[in-house]
Amino acid sequence: MTDSVRRLAGSARFALSADPLRAAFMIILTVLNGVAPVVTVWATGLTVDAMAQGRTTAAIVGALTTLLLAMAWSQLLPPVQTLVENDLGRAVELRAQQRSFDKINDLGGLANFENPEFHDRLRLAVSAGVDVPVQLLTSFTALVRGAITLIGFAVALFTVDWVAALLVLIAGVPRLIAETRLGRDRFALQATISPTERLSMMYAALQTEPDAAKEIRLFGLGNHFVGRMITEVRRAQKSTRRLDVRTAKLQSLLELVSLIPVAACLLLLVARTSQGTLQPGHVVVLLGALAAADGAMAVMATTLARINELSLVITRFDDLMSLTPDIPCGTGRPAPPLQSLEFENVWFRYRPDLPWVLRGMSLQIDAGTAVGVVGLNGAGKSTMIKLMARFYDPEQGRVLWNGTDIRDFDVESIRQRMGSVFQDFMQYDLSVRENVTLGDVTAEVSDDDVWRVLELVNLGQVVRALHRGLDTVISTMFLDAEDVENPDGAEIPRGSFFSGGQWQRLAIARMLLRLDRDLLVLDEPSSGLDPQAEHDLNEVVRDAARGRARVMVSHRLNTVRRADRIVVLADGRIVEQGTHAELMVLDGRYRQLFDLQSSGYVDDVPEGRRHPVSVEESTIGER
Template sequence: MTHPAQHPVSRPRVAATALRLALGAHRRALAATLLLALVEATGPIAAAWLTKQLIDSLTGYGTREVTATAVALAAIGVLLALLPYVDDLCQGVLTRAVALTAQDRLFRAVNAHPGLDLYEDPVRLDRLRLAQQSGQDTPVQLVQCALIVLRSGWTLVGFAGMLAAVSPVLAGLVLLGAVPKLVAELRLARATAAAFAGVTAGERREAFFSTLLGGTTAAKEIRLFGIGDVLRERMLVERRAVNRIRHRLDVRRLSVNSLPTLLASGIAGGGLLWAVGRVSAGTLTVGDLSVFLAAVASVQGGLGSAVTAVANGHQHLLVFAEYVAVAEGGARPDTARRVAGHLLDRIVLDDVWFRYAPDLPWVLRGVTLTVRAGESVGLVGVNGAGKSTLVKLLCRFYDPEHGRILWDGTDLREFTPESLRDRLSVVFQDFVSYEMTAAENIALGDPALAVRTPDGAPGPEVVEAAREAGVHQVLAGLPAGYDTMLTRGFFGANDRDSGVVLSGGQWQRVALARALLRADRDLFVLDEPTSGLDPDAQAEVAHLIRGLGQGRARLLISHRLSEVRAADRIVLLDGGAVREEGPHEELMRLPSGRYAELFRGQAAGFWEDSSGPEREVAGVQGVEPGREQEVAG
């Protein structure tokens, strides 16, 4: 299922999305935060004015009541001391609500993405990772930037007015002194946003190596092969590369900001000398000087905060565009409207061509194949022949680049992906081991059947699926039965139920049980369903598979040719195309047949006579008729 490349998202749309997130997440917390920002901005202005009145009254220039002024000033000080804690509370509520809403919207969009290109395309995967990171914090950071601009602007207006009352010229110079800093910060914001993608990719690779070094997945091979230092060095290479990018940004920030900062400081220093001279000459009061000092500091600080907030907001908008691209239109919506019905006749692959990207080789090259309702088809071929890719197309994770796949004569593209997938049951070769309870691991195959009995036990469908897959005794015997967590990753040292880790073969049976919950579907696909099982378990599961889904289409993919020989028809994929097709006996009789060659070569490994050398099987001279199934299976 292919999608066009994503286009850049406009900044107004990004800003509107962030605002909608904040409004929709918690309106009262947002309103309280805005109100607190205005109060916090007004407090310093009132405090500076009262300070001037108090100083002038104490030095004989003012006429206001000293005690009342001092009490009012103290009250403002208490209020300004408490407001940050109230503001932290409101912002915490807003931050958590926005992060929750943003995460919900993002993964709703991810779940609605009908194909796998979001995960298998490195560019799209990086975009998804950026969306995950920016979706958590960026909306709140944008709101905080807006609040800083609002608070700084309000403070700036008040103090600029007070400063203009002392010297309009100096007020204008202070304001103009902030313009170079604004330009510098905007340039830095663009550079930071451009470097963020490189930082994210490097950090993702670093996390990959650190996960290998700190997890159980690769622990045995790391110690056996002695590759810990190799992986550690690869991890450090990525970290050093990220550090170099960040260092270059720090150096650029220093060089770009140096001159604007010196200019603003020079204006403030010159203004201070002028004001002190005016006080000495008697044209300004000491209170005026205190107002001037507070005003210059606040105007420059407010301008600096506003400029930084604008620049940071610009940077956050650039980064948050990745979230908007994924969450609001990052993928073309599927326009199919038809609902797939029960398979009545057949599935037809008609001259199907597919490759994962235009610059990659073809995986399927004109595959033409029919799977009839009630028929079992074995799909075989060497690694890379295209077997698993064919399953992805049947599930509509991708669409063919050329050709079509028909479900009772209707192109799969015309069905909604959800309705089509509801007609399938698949055991994937790379099935997932969910870090959940045993019952949940099976019930995920069909959540509608994940009901509990009145006594809290797992539903009968879950237990029956486990029985059919041959894993019921194992799960029932766990410390908490079916409610045992199949992981040890979520518990502390003192937890009584610390979870259980199943073996590979046991996990494969759990995955099979998950698929058996959907055994009534029209197409049952098993991709290497016994690869992790012992010989006895392979024979048991093979017998189960032969009885599965009678009356429904079954597609069995396996490298063990003995598992597919009982299929109604066997299809050999070679080089992305159907090379041979027919029942086992017919394919074995083909002169120079590739299937027969593979079957005999595989079967030879199971039979060796007493004289030592291996003999060919499956009808070759030296093996009694009827023995081929024994030695091959």
């Protein structure tokens, strides 16, 4: 109970502090709204008494005026309170969104984001953080309003018969117990169906996202995914319906039970009236009080149960706020300029129940050197990159920055000294300018800088041909903010599309804004490029990044063949390393991969046109 009160108090403080002025105004309106029904019933009784007792016209008019004012009070205040509550709710939502995503961005590693269970919890936590403070606020105001109304009518009932008043109050106890239990069931159901709801949303998104549209139509997968989506929706609905049926049965039973004390009160009222102890106005007041008090008790029981349920839901948001980052940001000292990056007997796996991805890997990368990393799929290449950027920490061994454990430095300062192109690079539905400048949002990047890197990746001419140049939104989902109209009045969307290779060039341009960094990491940077573009990219990066450490991961061996050192990974271990020439002479795995790729270039050459190629002269796909 203490924990519930503490959580509720914290949520209330959070909601009220979002906009103190509106919060104070809302409290005042809540009190006035709670009193309004009592005043209306009281004024009705005065009016009936004045008319029944044959009072003067002035007295009757005065009573009617009071009744009209009370009715106006009851009618005008609720819309005003709703407006204030909505404004306060918007302020709370903004603050909760800010807190939620500040916390998410404090999670410096990838362990949580690559964990499905975390995404189930995260969805519920973010929703709780945004919705619960507002719902708690509205529930609290409803509770206060109901309490004021109940107290007012209870006083009216007590003046007639304390037994009747007590019966009405007792009628609300079973409701409170039942609604509290139902609230706990609703809380448990949310966690149960969250994975199912996420699956149904995933299947729905597959049928609307441009990236999936080609395969879905080519393979005829639309009905297949519709079926899966409907299956998951039905599974979730089946669970919710079971609770709905139980709720309906229980609430119907409670309504019948609540009629018993109401009937007893009515019998008492009939008895008092037959004895002549009540005036007509008193009868009107008591009938109104009886119905209103019973309704107020029902509302309060439901509201109290809802508040109890919200106290459970808010724990999900509290759990997110108290989550310890796997890779903490803002701790440790700033990283100095890179002299060497070393993997020292590093062992790593993504979870204890999964196999090792890196097995005792040791590797040193010195400033100013280019290291190529090759190997089959699953060899550990991309995992090595993740450890370099400290998205994960090794389970055994160390990653050293200038001989010091990388964990001793602030992770953000490490990443500020890196530039990268990832294999699964992002395609931001933003303008060309933003897609480039996101590479360094901390710097003042001029349009000249943007055009410079676009020219380096051979996108300058393409972007100049776009209708809005750097301001053109590259997206299949969103339009530009500004539209033009045809002479016939039809609007033309201003967004544009890029091919996969052009998107990859744009990602490379983003990285080129960080060419002044100590360590450049290129993970399959040319996988979507044609041979000419690949060759040009290799030349650009080689020339522009001289003097800086470079790590190039690629299945295309011509991308790494000029590296100062080439590392061959297999099963999480370095099995070979050396220059291209040294590895060719070694005649090991690298030579096998190289010969396998080169065979595609020479098998179809007529015998008479073949000529021997030395190890030093072989270029595989380069111009």
